Amino acid sequence: MTKELGSEGEGPLSEFGQRLLAAARNERPGPELSRRMAEQLNLPLPALDLSPIAATPAPLTGWLAVAAVVVVGGGLGLWAYQALHAPSTRVAVQAPAVAASALPNRVAEARAAVSEASQAIDTAPASTIPEGSASGAPKPVAPVTPPERGDLREEIRLIDAARAAVAARSSTQALSLLRRYSVSYPGGTFGQEAAVLRMEALEQSGQRDKARALARDFLSRHAGSPLAERVARVANR
Amino acid sequence: MSDRSALAARVAESLLLPEPVDRQRLARMFESHHELVWRTLRRRGLTPDAAADATQQTFLIAAERLSDIVPVSERAFLIGTALRLVRSAYRKAVRVQLEHDMDLRVDPADSVIDDRAAVELFDRVLGRMDPTLAEVFILFELDGFSSPEIAEMIEVPLGTVASRLRRAREEFKNVAHRMDPSLRREANK
Structure with missing residues (x-):
């Protein structure tokens, strides 16, 4: 085992x-940076933990502490409601994170919406199924809401930037944006x-096998996607 | 599987492209380790803001690889990723170490330095050390990794880690000793 710095056998640390x-x-x-x-x-x-050295001044410390209590409290409240009402364990488990973040977790929402929609639809294509549509049964999670305008703008900004990066063959940047x-x-x-x-960025970065596997998947x-032709080019290269 | 279930599954698939992320796990990882990741990046010479950006990148990469990360190795994965980012994408963001005498940063008349100044001085000590030694020193002394963990993380033999750590400690002590304002006060008497 390595000894403590400045311990026996080494000169003492001042x-x-x-x-x-x-x-x-x-x-x-x-706190601002963490937020x-x-x-x-x-x-x-x-x-x-707001005690020790902070890299930036923390004028909002008190406000953040209050906000954290409110947000976490709200999350617990919603979780308790869902624990009593939700038929799906998985959704109920995911929900506290949704509430605690105060930001929509679209994965959980999509799953809940799909679960409900499956009770009511037979042949409607995926794109026509309204989120949160349903069956009249009590909703297990908060109603699904469309993306906020700001969110949509940010989505567009990221996709545009990723597209530009692919066009410029900056695959590392493109992959980073797409991860985000x-x-x-x-x-x-x-x-x-x-x-x-x-897929295109992976292909540019030399990860052709992975790109092809994703394309085939x-x-x-x-198969009916308007993007299928473009994907087929990746799959067949 | 009924037609309805199959359709529901297909809809779910289409909504979840690209692959869904276990956000609860990611949130737990962030809460547990983001400070450590950020601190490690700071010690590699990034400014607070650049370290925050690199921390985000580290967690974005972790999100993509989440299913490959063994829970007991989360911390090692994050730090290893952060170090690789510093060496690659963030190499240019590493601030240039000042050439002038770092002793000038410490006023010998000050008997007490505040935490922020102490951190800055610590970074200056690191800046004077061999980078390979500083890396091992940070991982062991600040991040709390064991020697075998470090060996695996930076892909060197265990003996090399032990030797680098020994030399790093000696170097740290020597440089810190030279900067010690109390010694300068004594010398000026």
Whole structure:
């Protein structure tokens, strides 16, 4: 086992050195930075320890603490409601994260909507099934709402940027943007477009096998997609 | 599977492209490790904002690879990814270490330095160290990884980790010693 720094057998670490080491061990991002990171990733605001060194000033510390309590409290409330009403365990388990984030988790919503819709539809094509449509049974989760305008703008911005990166053959940048898109908008409006761009970016980056596998998988599931022809080009290259 | 279930499954598939992410797990990982990832990136020379951006990238990569990450290795995966990002995409963002004498940053008259200044000084000490030594030093002393974990993470033999750590500690002590304002006060008497 490795000994502690400055222990027997090594020269002692001065008080000054220990002071620097302790300060570096305790540094952490300020609440604003943590909030920004969580928001960009579309994740719940983490519980923040606001005590030690913050990298940025924290004028909103008190406000954030109150907001965290309200958000988490609201999440617990919604979770309790769902635990009593939801028929699906999976949705009920996912729901607290949705509420706690105060941001829509479209994956959970899409699953819930699909589950309900399957009770009422026979042959409607996927694209015509209204989110949250249904059967009259009590809804297991909060009503599905269309993306906020700001969200949609951000979706478009990301997809446009990814498309431009692919056109410029900047595959690393394109893949990074598409990762951000898939995490922020798991059931996003442009999911298929993102998937196709990803295949193209992978192909450009030399990961041809992976691109082809994704293309074949896409075609098997979305043969009628308007993007199918473009995907077929990737699959057949 | 009934036609309705099959259709529901297909709709779900189309809505969930690209692959869904286990957001609860990702949120837990973020809550548990984002500070560590950010701090590690800071110690590699990124500014607070650049470290935040690189932290986001690290978690985006983790989100994509989530199904491949063993829960007990989450921390190692995140730090390994963050270090690779620093070496590649964020290489240019690593701030240039100042050439002038870092001792100038510490006023010998000050008996106490605040935390922020102490962190800055720590980074300056690291900036004077061999990068390969500094890397092992950070992983062991700040991030709390064991030597075998570090060996796996940076892909060097265990003996190399032990030797680098020994040299890193010696270097850290020497540089910190030279910067110690209390010693300068003594010398000026």
